[in-house]
Amino acid sequence: MRIVVSAGPTREFVDPVRFLSNRSSGKMGYAVAQAAVEAGHETVLVSGPVSIPAPRGLAAFVPVVSARDMLAALRKAVKGADALVMAAAVADFRPARACRRKIHKGEMPGAIALKPNPDILAALSRGKGRRVFVGFAAETERAEAGAAAKLRRKKLDLIVANDVTRPGAGFEVDTNIATFVRPDGSTETLPLMSKAELARKIVAQVEALAGV
């Protein structure tokens, strides 16, 4: 299969030296890309800025910065692909205006006006066809409840939901505690495991959903 994986945060610039972003380390998405390579799939990794090395054996590595860059890169990457695993932590908002020069201390605005970024999964799922789409739902409470609504709205085949406030789950750590949420409403809660192990389970789900 040709599998596209997105990973990492996006950066949304306020001026050339400042940006809005989030805590994503890229570890979960990179683990999925690595598991896909190891399972013999042609794997494309589209990644926001992270400080970890890309897995070896990728068919392509596409670095991006902003959510809009990521949307453009993924539009191209999913064209010939069988599946998209969207593990990136896309910034939901960007500054309404990015200043072209550094804003000096004395002229700091009291507030930064924001506007919403495109929802990448929702945008891509319009032309989804028979491709398998997997999303993530990182919540700070009742992860499964939010995940079911997300799954319908973004027309996903599977959501990997996790409560990022639980010890051993979420950002920066090497382990995760996830629940698979499916379109029929069924859920499967997995125990604490390494992101590498969870990644292998996600790739196995993608294979099963694609009928491989």
Ligand code: C5P
């Ligand atoms: O709605 P929420 O951001 O919690 O959904 C998470 C899922 O949607 C993740 O798979 C994330 O990569 C994706 N997402 C997206 N575009 C956005 C925000 C999130 O594709 N602007």
